Amino acid sequence: MLFTALNNAFSGLSAAQQSIDVxxxxxxxxxxxxxxxxxxxVDNAVLGGEGRGVWTDAVRRDVDQRMMQQLRTDLSASQQxxxxxxxxxxxxEMFGRPQDENSIAxxxxxFTEAFQELTTNPESASVREGVISAAGETARKLNDLSTQIQDMRAExxxxxxxxxxxxxHALGQIAELNEDISQRQAQGRSTADLEDKRDQHLEAVAEEIDIRxxxxxxxxxxxxxxDGSSLVGRGGARPLNFDQRFEINANTEWSRDGTQRQVGTITLGQDGNAVDLIGSGSLTGGRMAGLVELRDELLPQAQRQLDELAHQMATRLSEHTVRADAPTTTSREIDIAGRIQSDGDQIEVTFTNGSVQNRFTFIASSExxxxxxxxxxxxxxxxxxxxQRGASDAATAANLAAQINAAVAGSATTAGSTLTVQDSGGSAIQAVDARFTLTDTQSGNPDRLGLPVFADMxxxxxxxxxxVDGQGQKQGFAARIALNADLIANPxxxxLTTGTTATGDSARPLELTRRLAEAPTTFSPATGIGGSGRPQTTTLGGFAREIVSFQGNQAQSASSRAEDRAAVAxxxxDRVANQNGVNIDEEMNRLMEMEKVYAANAKLMGLVDQMFDTLFAIKR
Known part of the structure; x- marks a missing residue:
């Protein structure tokens, strides 16, 4: 029995030593x-149905895996x-506030005020130079903002x-740790510290991409x-692939079609079985998802706003809008003679059928x-x-008629440059209302007050x-808009609209000022400002202020969301740290407890040793 007592005390002493080490x-x-x-x-060691000291297992940790998954999910959302x-x-900060001197608004x-001054002093060369300078500064401001947006996309x-x-890198480390942990567990050795390292790598992955x-x-x-795509499986890690592009501008876009895509995409797996994580919607959180959203959605939206402003500013100043002239009293005839001059010229047509009006826009193209x-x-x-614009007005009218026939249940016919819309199939078209909007590309057109102030570089x-051919001239126009060289040479x-216009004639300055400061313009809902059912209609200056306000509100909303998600993370x-971390007070109490256990077992061994000495003395 003394040997049993000695073994019990020794096992207790060993367990206390190991506990003190932990x-x-x-x-x-x-x-x-x-x-x-x-x-x-630590557990009661039982041998032959009887207790034989204490039994210790490999050091372990007690971690709530559901809480750890929640931590990873919240880290992903916070990083995004x-x-x-x-x-x-x-x-x-780049766009500024509407009232800031350096804002686009x-x-x-x-620019508008420079034209207003020209209305009161049109014969002044210095005032004209002031308009030229303001126009050039406006173009350069749009260029600069566009450049910064594209630099951020490249970033x-x-x-x-x-x-x-x-x-x-983290996935590779996780795969290696998986194997090390599996081997150590099979050998009955502690894996707690390796599991900690693996969790750190899992958190590193979660900061970049949402994972399960x-x-x-x-x-x-x-x-x-x-969505279930494996990143680390039993066979090891599956690395992500990213075909980074180094030329980023307003015309480079992501596309599901690899032949059309001009920016990098993230794939998982090899060519035959590769999964496009962007196209499949797998990027639901993490820094990577936020960067993709910025590159492909939020920053291009800011670019579209700048492009829309540049587009409307250029076209509103240079456009010439006229009603269709019917050659006879019928309202179903449209004469396009001289009305379609360039790709992008438009004819807006409203077909009236009883109380129903169907609205169409037909845009001239070289395609x-x-x-x-x-x-x-x-x-x-x-x-x-x-x-398609034809080689003559008659050819253009025929091409337009073909598209009208495709658009409405009416039959369009042509005679020369005149197009007639007739009832066909059961439809009853009572009236056709058409309006042409064409761009004046020359600054000396007689009787036209529009002026091509800006050009495309x-x-x-x-x-x-x-x-609208190809990607469309409007896309990226803010990066290319420039003051028309003809206007620089001839302020x-x-x-002057013609060679006989008086130098003091204020007709053109008044009209251009009206277009800039007063004329309502309807802006594309693709900018995110206004909706498709109720597009934003305001002045050019009003839209510039809307852009600045939009970006300010969007930044504020994003900041609030980030603060909320960071607080949740x-x-x-804190919960994970409180539950899984080290509490110094608890550990010191545990240390004092182990000190007492150690001392008690050591004392027990001493007493057993004395008993052995007494026993040996009796025997002698």
Whole structure:
């Protein structure tokens, strides 16, 4: 029995020593990020149905995996909203406030005021130079803002590449730790510290991309995207791929079609089985999702607003709008002679059928005509077609008639440049109302007060007509808008419409000032300002202020969301730390308890030793 007592005391002493070691490690790592409290499992050792001291198992940790998954989810959301708020805050600062001197709204106001001054002093060369200077500054302001937006998109592209590299490194570490943990568990050795390291890598992944983690058995953690694509499986890690692009501008876009895509995309797997995480919607959180949203949605939206402002400013100053002249008294005839001059010129047509009005816009193009996106115009309830400009007015009329026939249940016929819409099939078209809007590309058109103040520096200077061919001339126009070189060489054309116009004639300055400051303009809902049913209608200056206000409100909303998500993430981090972390007071109490246990077992061993001495003395 003395030997049994000695073995019991020895096992207790050994268990106390191991517990003291665990407590000391806990205290030493109390402030170590990612460290969780470790415990030594101790149980009654039973041999042959009788107690034989204590039994200890490998050091372990007690972690709530559901809470850890919630932590990872909240970290992903916090990182996503945080990066969006950071970028939009920079955009807001870049656009300024409506009243700020350096804002685009203030620049448009100064441009308008320069024209207003010209109305009262049209013969002044210095005032004309002031208009030229203000116009040039407005174009350069749009160029600068557009450049900064595209620089931020390029920065987001680089950020995505860095995020992918970080995720791939962490996934590789997780896969290696899975194998190490599995082997150690099979050997009955502690894996607690390795599990801590694995959780740190899982959090690193979660900061970049939203993930789901499940127990794969044998100590392995399997990692998936929210839609079930495997990132770390039993066979190891599956790295992400990102084909980063280094040329980012307003015309480079993401597309599901790889032949059309001009920015990088994130794929998982090899070519034959590759999954496009952007196209599949797998990016639901994390810094990576925020950067993709910025690159492909939020920053392009800011670019579209600048492009819309540049487009409307150029076309409103240079456009010439006329009603269709019917050659006879019937209202169903449209004469297009001289009315379609450039790609992008439009004819708005309203067909009246009883009490129903169907509205269409037909846009001239150098490409074959057909149905087009209704977003190409800002009119509510508009249906858009393009038609090909012909070599003559008659050919153009024939092409337009073909698209009218495709658009309405009427039959359009032509005779020369005159187009007639007739009832066909059961339809009853009572009236046709048409209006042409064409762009004046020359500054000396007689009897026309519009002026091509701005040009497109797409490939040297070209006329800006709002062509919809290809990606459309409007896309990226804010980056290319420039003061018309003809106006720089001939500032007097701000006043003179013909060679006989008096230098003091204020007709053109008054009309251009009206277009800038007073004439209501309907702006495309594709900018995010206004809706398709009720598009934004205001002045050019009013729209510039709307842009600035929109970006300010968006930045404020993003900041509020980021703060909310960060608060939620901090709260769950605190809960995890309180539940899984080290409490110094508890550990010191545990240490004192182990000190007493150690002392008691040591004393017991001493007493047993004395008993052995007494026994041996009796025997001698």
């Amino acid at each position: 407590v000391s490690r806990n205290v030493a790592n109390a402030s170590t990020p990612g460290y969780t409290r470790k415990t030594l499992p 909203t945080g990066v969006v708020a950071d970028y939009l805050g920079r955009v807001d 203030s620049q448009v106001t100064r 987001a592209e680089s950020g995505i590449a860095a995020s992918v590299d970080k995720v791939n 983690v499940i127990d794969g058995g044998e100590g392995r953690s399997l990692v998936f995207t929210p 074959p005509g057909g149905p087009a996106s209704n977003d190409l115009t800002a009119r509510a309830n508009d249906t858009v077609f393009t038609f 797409k490939a040297g200077q070209v006329d800006y007509t709002g062509s 007097e054309r701000l006043v 901090r709260a769950i981090e």
